[in-house]
Amino acid sequence: MVRAPGGSPGSPIWGEGTESRKANNPSYAKCVGAEEAGPLLEGRAPPTEPALLGPDPSFSTGENLAICLRIPNVIDRISPGAHLSSGAKAAHRRELPITEQRISARVGSIAESATLAIDSKAKALKAAGENVIGFGAGEPDFPTPEHIVAAAAEATHHLTYHHYTPAGGLPELRAAIATKTQRDSGFAVQPEQVLVTNGGKHALYNAILTTVDDGDEVLLPAPYWVSYPEIVRLAGGTVVALPTTEETGFRVTLEQLEAATTDRTKMLIFVSPSNPTGAVYPPHEVEAIGRWAADRGLWVITDEIYEHLVYGDSRFSSMPVLVPELADRCIVVNGVAKTYAMTGWRVGWMIAPLDVTRAAMSLQSHATSNVSNVAQAAALVAVSGDLSAVEMMREAFDRRRQTMHKLLNEINGVTCVEPQGAFYAFPSFKELLGTEIGGRRIESSEELGQVILDEAKVAIVPGEGFGAPGYGRLSYALGDDDLVEGVGRIADLLA
Numbered sequence: 001m002v003r004a005p006g007g008s009p010g011s012p013i014w015g016e017g018t019e020s021r022k023a024n025n026p027s028y029a030k031c032v033g034a035e036e037a038g039p040l041l042e043g044r045a046p047p048t049e050p051a052l053l054g055p056d057p058s059f060s061t062g063e064n065l066a067i068c069l070r071i072p073n074v075i076d077r078i079s080p081g082a083h084l085s086s087g088a089k090a091a092h093r094r095e096l097p098i099t100e101q102r103i104s105a106r107v108g109s110i111a112e113s114a115t116l117a118i119d120s121k122a123k124a125l126k127a128a129g130e131n132v133i134g135f136g137a138g139e140p141d142f143p144t145p146e147h148i149v150a151a152a153a154e155a156t157h158h159l160t161y162h163h164y165t166p167a168g169g170l171p172e173l174r175a176a177i178a179t180k181t182q183r184d185s186g187f188a189v190q191p192e193q194v195l196v197t198n199g200g201k202h203a204l205y206n207a208i209l210t211t212v213d214d215g216d217e218v219l220l221p222a223p224y225w226v227s228y229p230e231i232v233r234l235a236g237g238t239v240v241a242l243p244t245t246e247e248t249g250f251r252v253t254l255e256q257l258e259a260a261t262t263d264r265t266k267m268l269i270f271v272s273p274s275n276p277t278g279a280v281y282p283p284h285e286v287e288a289i290g291r292w293a294a295d296r297g298l299w300v301i302t303d304e305i306y307e308h309l310v311y312g313d314s315r316f317s318s319m320p321v322l323v324p325e326l327a328d329r330c331i332v333v334n335g336v337a338k339t340y341a342m343t344g345w346r347v348g349w350m351i352a353p354l355d356v357t358r359a360a361m362s363l364q365s366h367a368t369s370n371v372s373n374v375a376q377a378a379a380l381v382a383v384s385g386d387l388s389a390v391e392m393m394r395e396a397f398d399r400r401r402q403t404m405h406k407l408l409n410e411i412n413g414v415t416c417v418e419p420q421g422a423f424y425a426f427p428s429f430k431e432l433l434g435t436e437i438g439g440r441r442i443e444s445s446e447e448l449g450q451v452i453l454d455e456a457k458v459a460i461v462p463g464e465g466f467g468a469p470g471y472g473r474l475s476y477a478l479g480d481d482d483l484v485e486g487v488g489r490i491a492d493l494l495a
């Protein structure tokens with residue numbers, strides 16, 4: 001079992017004492033190409049072959065990935081597996097008979113989704129009769145609006161909805177998404193540019209697999225949503241994480257982007273409003289970043305899934321609308337999940353230049369074929385209807401956002417910038433690291449999350465999964481009373 005010095009198995013290696021830990025961790029050196037790797041995680045000898053760039057073969061790929069992922073201040077140019085030389089790759093695979101390699105290197109390198117993991121822990125505790133309050137799930141607590149549910153129910157009675165649709169989606173849904181996009185963000189697109197996918201996550205997967213090759217570098221502002229780096233790595237790409245902090249409102253700067261760009265850079269993944277920080281880029285920053293990407297000839301995936309959830313003076317703006325010259329290298333990702341409280345229906349889409357959409361459609365045709373026909377019927381009614389249900393939810397989220405922001409900042413050792421969009425607060429718990437809570441010494445936000453779950457029966461998502469150790473994510477898409485009770489329990493535990 002690998003144990004970070006002084007930590008629990010798999011505990012993060014960032015935070016207090018980072019310098020000594022990174023010097024002691026050979027994989028750190030490999031992640032950043034540092035020379036000075038010393039002795040290491042318990043029981044492992046330092047590498048004798050500095051020329052072998054890439055994951056330490058004495059660690060599992062998951063461990064290597066976890067280590068790389070937990071180094072936020074670092075431009076992580078190492079993608080497990082993808083950066084082994086072909087000779088090293090072959091040697092690695094020769095260690096075991098091929099039939100004993102039960103999990104492929106590609107899939108073995110993926111870390112479990114931190115958000116789904118905490119959510120399932122909380123659900124398991126609830127099922128066991130515990131009174132758990134969950135801030136983990138990234139989904140509205142509201143039911144799907146009744147007219148959408150009714151349309152799906154009606155569709156189930158019609159034979160056409162019992163059968164396949166074209167892989168790219170119902171033509172009328174693709175047309176409605178094009179119309180909705182023009183209505184909501186001002187981006188004019190053809191229905192043929194739209195690919196209907198199994199949720200926004202699948203749209204990202206299709207978009208990234210379709211455009212990213214082995215060794216391509218993908219710029220990823222951190223804190224980032226958990227699935228972005230995993231999908232990039234699955235595609236063989238290299239994640240170049242760009243850490244941001246409260247000082248810039250968790251927004252990446254042009255200087256950072258410029259400094260991280262190399263001749264291997266292919267793409268920027270951009271999301272505003274952001275999961276997990278709630279940051280919203282003002283239009284002039286969206287435009288400046290888009291113009292920079294266009295000038296550099298880079299691709300941008302812009303994730304617009306929280307487009308309608310902005311608060312106060314913040315405004316959503318769509319990058320290809322502000323920078324039309326980017327449109328030929330821009331992929332918009334969106335879906336019905338967050339806007340219409342339809343997380344379980346699994347309908348999303350990507351909008352891309354025609355050649356990219358066609359290629360992604362071909363990929364999808366061999367993977368999932370079409371999205372559930374009945375779910376597409378529901379999505380058609382959702383995107384064709386007005387936005388009154390969204391507005392009702394937005395107002396509730398706004399109220400809860402303000403409550404949560406206030407309550408969190410009242411807790412000693414916790415600071416939280418005011419989220420501007422989506423439905424997440426992203427407080428810093430850094431001041432609490434190194435202290436004792438619930439009888440345990442807490443060295444990381446992962447350990448803090450565990451003690452909060454064990455002692456206060458409250459689920460939060462530790463920052464490590466978002467590339468931001470020392471922080472945690474709390475969704476405020478839950479009932480007002482639960483929200484107050486949950487934050488109160490945390491406050492009592494930390495008092």
Ligand SMILES: Cc1ncc(COP(=O)(O)O)c(C=O)c1O
Pocket residue numbers: 138198199200201202225271274275303305335336337343347348
């Ligand atoms: C930023 C972001 N993009 C995409 C998604 C994917 O949404 P879904 O696959 O549920 O449509 C999520 C879900 O949490 C998200 O937060």
